[in-house]
Amino acid sequence: MLLDPAFLGSVPRFVVPVLLAALGGALCERAGVFNIALEGFVLVGAFAAVAGSWWAQSAGVGVLFACLGGMGMGLLFAEFSVRRGGDAIVVSVALNLLAIGLTTFLLRALFGVSGAFRDPRITGLGTVDLPLLDAVPLVGPPLAALLSGQSPLLWVALALTLLLPFALARHRYGLRLRAAGEAPQALRTGGVSVRRLRTAALLGCGALCGLAGAQLSISNVNLFVENMSAGRGWIAVVAVLLTRGRPLPLFGVAVLFGTADSLSVRIQGLGLPQQATDALPYLATLAALIVASVWRRRHAAAGA
């Protein structure tokens, strides 16, 4: 059942939103911004993607709007937390509420619908097909089922996952970003504005969360539903906390959560009630948190 092409093909659809949002969260985490508003960022991104795609009848514009929407949220976070010094948790709670309110308000005010918005004008993101992969013996067909016919955002997410470790380790801005998180005093002594770096991290996070939202609303489906991020942003927060924002472990955790998510859809066919399978990703997330902490404690004990 696990190698069933339909199941394999569904995994990236669930992994990509969590991975993109978690990469954004990692930027914040490494820059020393405690951002637990990813849920709201993703929701705004999902709405903006649909709005942009509907307005221009183009998925590209949708993606652009999604990025801008997420960045707008990032800018709000920067203004109220980084610049005005509001507590990050308080600002996050407010921004998550703002996202629910704003998307639902605009859904009614702009499109005159409530609940779900579907329209033929909403153009979905296309897919990237890999026709040659199928011809590879043995590993070809399952890999093709997994990777072929997926949204271009999968490739963006994968590229960023590979790029980010290098940027953080080698590039000047990556180093500064980490310094903003680990030794802000030193950075300030070096004449670099911590605030500006953190604002940049929040903007980057917003753009990535916007992409995550676009994956949810104009790739996985072609519509916007109220509160459609449905906890994915929170799962991304957990992924960031678990890995302390290191991109490669983050990828592993995102794949784990995404697989749990698609598995939960899959086992609905086995006669379990839908609510039980809906709860599965959250329970899997909790289980992962518990396992990680027990593992960490063991290692700390062994090291001491």
Next chain:
Amino acid sequence: MTAAVVVRALRRAAGVTVPLALLAWLLIALAGAPPGEAIDAFLRGAFGGRRHAYLLSTLSRAGLIVGMAMAAWLSFRAGLFNIGGEGQLVLGGLAAAVVAVHAPGPAPLVMAWAVLAAMAAGACWAMLAGALELAAGVPLLIGSLLLNYPASFFASWVVGHPLRDLASGLPQTDLIVNERWLPNFPGTRLDIGVAVIAIVTIAVIAYGATTTHGLRARLNGLSPAFARASGFPVRRLALQTLAGSGALAGLVGALAVLGLHHRYSDGMLVQPLYAWTGIVAVLLVALVPWAVPLAGFFFAALATGAAGMERTAEVPREIALILQAAIILFVAGYTARSVPGARDDGDAH
């Protein structure tokens, strides 16, 4: 109070109200409603109505919000960021409905059982989040939040399958029989739940201000190291505080079921965002307990007023949520440092 303090307070108030008024005006314009009519509809929706019907519904909502706010206050002041009030509220409401619909016996006894069951359910769910932090190292902030989802899904399953009201076909429990409803204030349609909340609020404030347990919990929030060094039983303190917080959330669920809705239907405690509104009400007043009811009433009026605006001026009611979030954002810079346990990111400016 010197003149400088007054001037600063006024400037801060202006710094919050002017952008908010602009935002409200912008949103109303966006919805295509004439501002005068919208404001009129807002005020009528929050405080007016025939025989003050809307004012009473504002009060009723305020009661639930203040209850959730005090539940959040109990844990926040102890440095416990329990943002799982929603799950505790939902399980409390569900437990109360199940007992009130199905338990045999005389009405007062069943109602007492329903309330106790609700408080126990809320307390257990909150303590589970606490146990996850203490025993398994899952941060309370995240653990309590993640537990919201299974609680909601579980409640949704219970009223969708085993205990569904088959006659209506909707995902909800059967209606509670009439004798087991909370009575209304004489001559009104307002149930006495709001009075219960008022009494509980006073009791909770008194607990915080006068009891040893309340003092220790607060000290633990302000300085965990001090609490430990003083030999307080910090783990037990944390679990007990969480139990109290969860029990209060459960009680709010019971009052909503026995007084307002007379059944539990899927989403009825989640959709109005009672728990989150309670949390932001507490954050708005920076954990000053006597101001919590004011903040709760204010947010309740905002919500019912917005509902009124939706009815007559066709401005979507979510305007209330947006304004609420904006208020918190503008105030956050001033209140941040008074929240114990809030993460210090080591960078001033």
